Amino acid sequence: MRFKAPKGTYDVLPEKAEKWEFLEEAARSIFKIYGYRPIETPIFEATELFARGIGEATDIVQKEMYTFTDKGGRSITLRPEGTAPIVRAHEEHGMSQWPQPVKLYYAGSMFRYERPQAGRYRQFYQLGVEALGSNDPALDAEVIILLLEYCRSVGVKEMDLLISSMGCSECRSSYIEALKDFARERISKLCPDCARRFEVNPLRLFDCKNPACGEVLAGAPKMIDYLCDGCRVHFESVKGHLGKAGVGYKIDPTLVRGLDYYTRTTFEVQSGYLGAQNAIGGGGRYDGLAEELGGAPAPGIGFALGIERLAMAVEAESGKIPGEYELDVFVVAVDDSVRVDAFMLAQRLRGEGLVAEMDYLGRSIKGQLKLADKLGARFAAFVGPEELAAGLCRLKNMVTGEQEDVPLGGAPAYLADKVFEEPVK
Ligand SMILES: [Zn+2]
Ligand SMILES: [Zn+2]
Structure with missing residues (x-):
């Protein structure tokens, strides 16, 4: 038999992983500018955390969780999302005693047992932020703007921002009555x-993907028409902050993201370049989640985005994601007697911060140059017995074919100057 990656999963090969790394590094730097600090939580948690946090009636809890009993008899679930674990950690570590609000970001794999289809996988990589400890509408606007700014910074320019309000436990109960009356008939x-x-x-x-149900529900009452005074004022203030910041948005009352914990502000960022599944990321407020999980009250808001979909949007719009492997120098050993010297030159080149590579398979000079070409090396550095004796090293510019002899000791610094002062294109 031949092993394959499990159904619904895939290997992120270097070409793609390099792009993801670029996107993740860009995220970390902008999240930090906004005051967010990194957090890592376990990949698995007690099943009950998600059942209670995300909601028993959600598709995630009903159909999509990877749940198993461990050898100690505990029910364990691979995390299907990042918010509930962070709210759990917030309570466990007394973060309500930290300077408020507590701003955190995370990056990691999530797991959902979805039916495999285009763009949906059972293991997927998310980046997200959570801000806990304040219900200030300015924080809602900040989190939304952070998501937009991040996407823009990596090359997504054309985005639609959809916002809505899910109300609070108070106004939602009167809304649910109205919705029940409507649905009962x-x-x-x-x-x-x-x-x-x-x-x-x-x-x-509203989570149902059945078109017939969608048709029936199109005429259903909308949460946004049932907001209590507090929720209406909050939503108006969020919109006010966005307006002041020059951020355009559309109000979409059907934006009821598929988790129970959302309250008040919800939002989604979409790209027209992504086709039918057009959401890059989204999130919302979850002012009741901490209490729902048995902790002290802690209002919060956050977003998550899938790096795979972000990468698709960036590539569709901007054509290219930076971060690809680029080889600066390939060290060519002219014969077997100088292999150790070639090895030492490669080490010294790396010491200058250059990407340096050499031959490890005993190739001929021709074979080494062929490999250097395949790897896209900008320069070849030849180490030969005669040059060594003269204290020299021959450099070849692989693009122009130009050659020159330089002192061996100074070669790494000389090449570093060339590479870092004349970036490719
Ligand atoms: Zn309310
Ligand atoms: Zn249905």
Whole structure:
């Protein structure tokens, strides 16, 4: 038998992994500018954390979790999202005693047992931020702007920002009554999944991907028309901050992201370049989640984005993501007697910060040059017995074919000057 990556997963090979690294480094630097600090939580948590945090009636908890019993008899789940673990860590480590709000960012793999289809995988890589400890609408605007700024900084220029408000526990209960009244009269037209959703959490009706259910629900009452005074003022203030910052947005009352913990502001950033599955990332406020998980109250807001979809959007719009492997120098050993000297030159080149490579398979000079060419080396540095005796090294510019002899001791610094002062293109 031949092993393959498990269904719904894939290997991120160097060419793609280099792009992801570039995107992640860009994220880390801009997240830091906004005051966010890194956090790492375990890849698995107690199942109950997600069941209670994300919500029993959600598709994630009902159908998509990787849940297993460990050897100690505990029910464990691979994290399907990053927020509930961070809120758990916030309570566990008493972060409400830290300077408020606490701003955190994370990057890592999430796991959902989805039906494999284009653009959806069972293991996917997310970047996200969470800000806990304040319900200031300025923080909502900041988190939204951070997501937009980050996408823009890596080359996504054309984006749509959709925003909405999910209300609070107070105004949502009157809304849910109205929604129930509406759905009860039409329950026979809804799918069996929706009949179950109706019983457990009617808000989840909007998650249904069945077109017939979508048609029925198009006429349903909208949360945004049921906001209490506090929630309305909050939403107006978020919009005000965005307006002041010159950020355009569309209000989309159907934006009920598929997790139960959202309150008040929800948002999504979309790219027209992504086709049907056009969301790059999104998030929202979760003012009740900490208490739902048994902790002290801690309002919070955050976003998550999938790096795969971001990379697709950047490439579709800007054509190229930087970060690809570029070889500066290939050290050619002219014969076997100088292999150790070639090895030492490669080491000294690396010491100057140059990307240096050499032959490890005993190739001929011709074979080494062929490899240097294949790897896209900008320069070849020849180490030969005669040059060594004269204290020299022959350099060849692989683009122009130009050759020159330089003192061996000074060759690394000389090449570093050339490479760093004349960037390719
Ligand atoms: Zn409210
Ligand atoms: Zn349905």
